[in-house]
Amino acid sequence: MKRVVSLYLPNWPTDRLRRRLAGDKAPAADTPLIVVGRDGAKRLVTAADATAIALGIRAGMPAAKAQALVAGLTVRDADPVGDAEALERLALWIFQRVAPIVAADHPDGIVIDSTGADHLHGGEVAMLDGLLGRLAMSGIEARAAIADTWGAAHALARHAARPTFIAPPEHGADVIAPLPIEALRLPPPMPGELRLLGFERVGDLLAQPRAPLALRFGPELGRRLDEALGRSAEPIEPIRPDELVEVRRVFAEPISAAETIARYIDKLVEALCASLERKGHGARRLDLICQRVDSRAQAVRVGMARPISDAKRITRLLCDKIETIDPGFGIETMTLCATIAEPLDARQAITSLIEEVEPDVSDLIDTLANRVGERAIYRAAPVASDVPERSVCRVPALAPDTGAGWPDAWPRPARLFLRPEPVETIALLPDHPPASFTWRGVRRRVQRADGPERVFGEWWKRNAELAAVRDYFRVEDDAGERYWLYRAGDGEDAASGSQRWFIHGVFG
Structure with missing residues (x-):
């Protein structure tokens, strides 16, 4: 089932302007900002920020009316060409990181064919949250929706997403029926004419x-309805x-058999x-796009974890995904592109008979990452x-060693909880x-214990940690299980912590 993401940027001209004017020239975040363009002799507001x-x-x-209405309004001239070019650059950034089929949806959006790509990001919810989060960190307001068609996703992103909306697969017309008729991407005069006839919602037209x-109204209205419903491509x-x-391969006769697809993948x-x-490069990310005869x-x-140019290895990774390709009535064009290519590492061949060869696990990592997603392999x-919870981070599986070492004064548990859990002691x-x-409803009697190991708060990060103290203990219960517990506070001064006990990890 095809899935399409529509990314809506409601304040794109003003958001881009704030980013371009970063520094002393940028207006304050709470200062209202508008962009003004010309329509003949008139100066009209073309975009306004949320404030x-x-x-x-x-x-x-x-x-003139906007400036009279709001005192201290910041006014800038419109730059539609610059907005369009910046939108193309943003689409390219998303193309390199999210999915292989991405296009700018001018003037204020981006469309993404996420079919088969969401699992690489932890699912559709995680994919949208990650994308919107990174845009928010860059100062760009965005809303997004996922649906079975471009038309439905476009409508939902602009009229239903708060800030996201994920339509169920095979949703049909019910998901867009309650939306206003403006959601259908109709030419500007048409929605007003339809409203004069009493049409308010998409469901009224259906x-x-x-x-x-x-x-x-001509064929445009029916075409937009069919596109939103998936009846036309x-x-x-x-x-x-x-x-x-x-590289690209165009077929005189459409192909559909898995064996034929695999054979041409090998050639590509x-x-x-x-x-x-x-070029002396290797591929870090590859996209295979199969264009079907029905224009889908x-x-x-x-x-890949590191750049490679091993044809057999790349072929195997792509062929493992053949089962996700729906050829429909046949594939007429196959395109293979290196979305991310980097210089190959120059490695000296080992000639010594006694020198040990470092095992290469990158092939295994690539196989696992393409099955369960890059985020799951770290x-x-x-x-x-x-x-403790700040002393560890996740890095890519083959990230270079930074030289930092683990603390060896006191042992740490093999399993450290994301959040300490309270216990009764x-x-x-x-x-x-x-x-x-007592932890998770089970009372455990302590047979052996070692500690305390005192950990102080990092006062340079937060004022609340100026006097914070934790006393950690390694304990073993009567069943031989070992746990890592701590008391919040030094046991005497209330300012050092709540004096409550928590379990923070479990030893192997």
């Missing part, structure tokens, strides 16, 4: 026979940077690897912090370990 909208300014309002509507023309390395990979090797595209994306790395204050503790 200006909250004060009553709307696009299409005369600029309930009417098509012939009278086509006679009155609306292909996405993906963005392609000039420096992209890609050999041609692509030859092109990459001439099937895309497969695979990633390595724990130490961070310079005394606070019986313990003597201030320095004694608990005699027993």
Whole structure:
């Protein structure tokens, strides 16, 4: 089932302007900002940020009226060409990180064919949350929706997403029926004319026979309805940077058998690897796009932990994804491109008979990452912090060693909880370990204990940690299980902590 993401940027001109004017020239975050353009001799507001909208300014309002309405309004000239170019650059950024089929949806959006790519990001919910989160960190307000068609996703992103909306697969017409008729991407005069006839919602149009509507409004209305419902194809023309390395195969007769697809994948990979090797590059991410005879595209994306140009290895990774390709009535074009290519590492061949060869696990990592997602394959790395939950971070599986070491003064548990869990204990204050503790409804009697290990708060990060103290104990219960518990506070001063007990980890 095809899935499409529509990314809506409601304040794109003003958000881009704030980013471009970063620094001393940028208006304050709480200062209303508008962009003004010309319509003949008139100066009209073409875009307004959230602060200006909250004060009553709307696009299409005369600029003089907006300045009279709001004191201290910041006014900038419109730059539609710059907005369009920046939107293309943002689409390219998303193309390199999210999915193989991405295009700018001018003037204020981006469309993404996420079919088969969401699992690489932890699912559709995680994919949207991650995308919107990174845009928010860059100062760009965005809303997003996922649906089965471009038209439905476009409508939901602009009229239902708060800030996201994920329509169920095979949702049909019910999901767009309650939306206003403006959601159908109709030419500007048409929604007003439809409202004069009493049509308010998309569902009102769906309930009417098509012939009278086509006679009155032409074929555009029916085409938009069919595109939103998936009855007619609306292909996405993906963005392609000039420096992209890609190879293509056009078939005289459409192909559909898995064995035939695998055979041509092998040929495409050999041609692509030859092109990459001439540049001294290896592929880090590859996209295989299969264009079907019904104008629908099937895309497969695979990633590698380090740049490679091994044709057999790349072919195997792509062929593992053949089962996700729906050829429909046949594939007429196959395109393979290196979305991310990097210089190959120069490695000296080992000639010594006694020198040990370092095992290469990158092939295994690539296989696992393309099955369960890149985020699921990682390595724990130490961070310079005394606070246990801050002393570890996730890095890519083959990330270079930073040289940082793990603390060796006191052992740490094999399993550290994301959040410490409260426990009920019986313990003597201030320095004694608990005699027993109750965790998850089970009471455990402590047979052996070691500690305390005192950990102080990082006062340079938060004022609340100026006097914070934790006393950690390693304890073993009567069943031989070992746990890592701590008391919040030093057992005497209330300012050092709540004096409550928590379990923070479990030893192997």
